[in-house]
Amino acid sequence: MGRPIDARGWYFEVEDITTPATPVWHRINNVNSWTHNPSENEETADTTTNDSDGLYEQDVMQRGATLEVSGQYAVTNGTRDPGQNYIDNVWAWRLGSESRGRIRYRHKTQTDWAVWECTVTPGETGGEHNAKTSWAATFTRCGAPTTQPVTTTPEP
Template identity: 40%
Template sequence: MTQTKVNARDIIFEVAEADGTTWHRVEHLKSVVRNPSENEAVAETTDYDSEGAYEEEVMQRGSSLTITGDEMEDDTTGVAPVGRARIEALAGEDALGSDSLGKVRFRSPRSSQWNVWTCTVRLSENGGETNVKRSWGATVRKCGKTVKVAVS
């Protein structure tokens, strides 16, 4: 079996509509970075018999994805692309309690399975200086375990 390095730019990242079955690609991303240790919690288990060495056990696992790009809008309507608009809705002021939960999925182009997360979303700071495009981004934080779903 030949191993191939995966291009970061080739990641496929999608967000689900509220119905959980309609998916939209989040397009024109410049960066997708996964932090597999986000929201990890540990219990320190060091005691007198540890001989001065730190000990711990993981009590909770978490993960997050930070996505970034340039802010985009339709030339005529000013509306954001559908996938980005859904990300923004999940981070909206009224998205509280169970309404703050959404679903995203991601994979590499050759993968036969999607990684599906129930998640919450936080929008990143946006803006820029004189000679740059305005930035856009969000951090998606996993809630619960990753579900693997076959690509259809």
């Protein structure tokens, strides 16, 4: 029987295509919660007929998925976290076909990244007077996922 893995052992990175000739992957830091929904945007067609003997039937017509990450708004020595900054100030402002980008994620024990072409929706930011500022983003997959071998260790 396998052992459960820690939810804190996942890495999330966004591809910065500001310089397309040399794209860079930025880790999204300060994540303290994440949710992968592999059935988001799924569409089905009802195929129930009189021959179904009163039992429901369907075919899946479309698959989709979302990945939501949330945590704390990150600044180090006055400099914004590169991953969060790219999402909030570059990617989130793109429209139309330019709104697509890539995210990759994996558990620290895995040797391949899951890679998505996706769009991003910025999440809410806020907090109360005795709390840290929150930050979040939701990625909606476009098309089929791919994989990519891990070639370097992510920055801490």
